[in-house]
Amino acid sequence: MSGWIVGLRRRLHAIPELGYEEHKTSQLIRETLTELGIPWQGPIAETGVVATLSGGRGPCVALRADIDALPIEEQADVPFRSQHPGRMHACGHDCHTAMLLGAARLLKQRESELKGTVKLIFQPAEEGLAGAERMCHAGVLRDPPVERIFGMHVWPATPTGQMAGRAGTFLAATGFMHIVVEGVGGHAAMPHLTVDPVCTAAKIVVELQTIISREVDPLQSGVVSVTSFHGGETTNVIPGEVRLSGTMRSQTLEGLLFLQRRIREFVEGIAAVHRCRARVEFPGTNFPATVNTPALWDLAREIGSELLGAESVQESPPVMGGEDFAFYTQQVPGCFIGLGIRNEELGSTWGLHHPRFLVDEAALPLGTALHAEFALRSLRELATER
Numbered sequence: 001m002s003g004w005i006v007g008l009r010r011r012l013h014a015i016p017e018l019g020y021e022e023h024k025t026s027q028l029i030r031e032t033l034t035e036l037g038i039p040w041q042g043p044i045a046e047t048g049v050v051a052t053l054s055g056g057r058g059p060c061v062a063l064r065a066d067i068d069a070l071p072i073e074e075q076a077d078v079p080f081r082s083q084h085p086g087r088m089h090a091c092g093h094d095c096h097t098a099m100l101l102g103a104a105r106l107l108k109q110r111e112s113e114l115k116g117t118v119k120l121i122f123q124p125a126e127e128g129l130a131g132a133e134r135m136c137h138a139g140v141l142r143d144p145p146v147e148r149i150f151g152m153h154v155w156p157a158t159p160t161g162q163m164a165g166r167a168g169t170f171l172a173a174t175g176f177m178h179i180v181v182e183g184v185g186g187h188a189a190m191p192h193l194t195v196d197p198v199c200t201a202a203k204i205v206v207e208l209q210t211i212i213s214r215e216v217d218p219l220q221s222g223v224v225s226v227t228s229f230h231g232g233e234t235t236n237v238i239p240g241e242v243r244l245s246g247t248m249r250s251q252t253l254e255g256l257l258f259l260q261r262r263i264r265e266f267v268e269g270i271a272a273v274h275r276c277r278a279r280v281e282f283p284g285t286n287f288p289a290t291v292n293t294p295a296l297w298d299l300a301r302e303i304g305s306e307l308l309g310a311e312s313v314q315e316s317p318p319v320m321g322g323e324d325f326a327f328y329t330q331q332v333p334g335c336f337i338g339l340g341i342r343n344e345e346l347g348s349t350w351g352l353h354h355p356r357f358l359v360d361e362a363a364l365p366l367g368t369a370l371h372a373e374f375a376l377r378s379l380r381e382l383a384t385e386r
């Protein structure tokens with residue numbers, strides 16, 4: 001099946017679409033499921049799809065893939081590169097989708113052996129738009145109720161053939177910010193007749209780091225990253241406003257809320273000192289931390305050892321990346337793992353969200369096998385418990 005999975009991944013890679021706009025992607029998923037003879041429901045939350053496999057009455061487990069891409073111009077030199085200017089599957093969600101379709105095909109072949117139901121959740125808008133939350137609101141964890149959920153992410157830090165994860169908090173609570181610093185524009189030669197938002201915004205960028213260095217317990221983790229700074233058009237005009245945006249991370253939702261409160265106070269205070277006005281917004285929904293149920297990480301580790309070899313399962317430290325998979329694990333026990341794709345020879349060493357991000361596709365059938373086995377084993381365990 002490897003060639004089939006890789007072929008799907010390449011087709012998906014060529015048509016990257018942003019959150020809630022994954023129309024071609026969603027169509028390819030639905031067509032593939034239909035070809036496999038697997039019933040599906042959709043669209044859910046704009047472009048989401050949920051497929052169901054069932055061997056009869058019994059427990060229900062879910063496997064999840066995210067399907068969206070990023071607003072990045074692809075620089076990777078691959079023959080199946082993005083056909084959509086300014087869009088790229090730089091987070092590997094094309095791989096996640098293809099691996100889950102692979103699991104769909106594998107599980108379909110064994111549908112009669114299933115001790116219950118497997119839901120395959122193809123979810124839109126993971127990148128900052130909390131598609132998982134909308135899928136939850138649409139009821140994908142109900143009817144029948146999902147008792148366990150598994151997800152995975154291609155993981156450039158880990159070599160191909162290996163997997164990584166941990167019990168408890170694996171990925172960070174995540175929020176985003178938009179800041180507008182308003183001053184009074186004017187001639188750059190007469191700054192005293194203006195209120196300069198550029199200087200003020202620059203101070204804000206620098207001072208925000210003080211929250212991390214002076215206010216967060218050094219033994220706890222926190223991140224504030226300002227990722228865009230826009231203001232002004234030319235050399236001799238002080239602009240009227242500057243717009244900043246960025247993200248903040250913590251290992252807990254409480255920690256995240258603390259960062260947001262202090263960011264607001266810093267921004268408003270620094271702006272006031274410099275006679276500017278500032279608006280701070282935290283758009284969308286904060287992602288909670290992704291917390292792996294210890295017993296399910298144990299199960300994932302056991303399955304990983306059997307399929308990949310005991311030496312190929314890595315205990316990972318927590319990572320400050322965020323995942324909206326957290327919305328599912330808030331409601332049901334779950335486990336999220338990193339699937340190694342690092343291959344120095346191939347050059348698949350770039351980080352997620354990099355314009356040259358590259359995947360070692362040899363990992364894809366392994367992801368499919370892990371997905372399928374997570375589901376099969378979980379159904380067997382849950383059915384025995386009854």
Ligand SMILES: [Zn+2]
Nearest residue numbers: 091127352353
């Ligand atoms: Zn991403």
Ligand SMILES: [Zn+2]
Nearest residue numbers: 091093126153
């Ligand atoms: Zn991702």
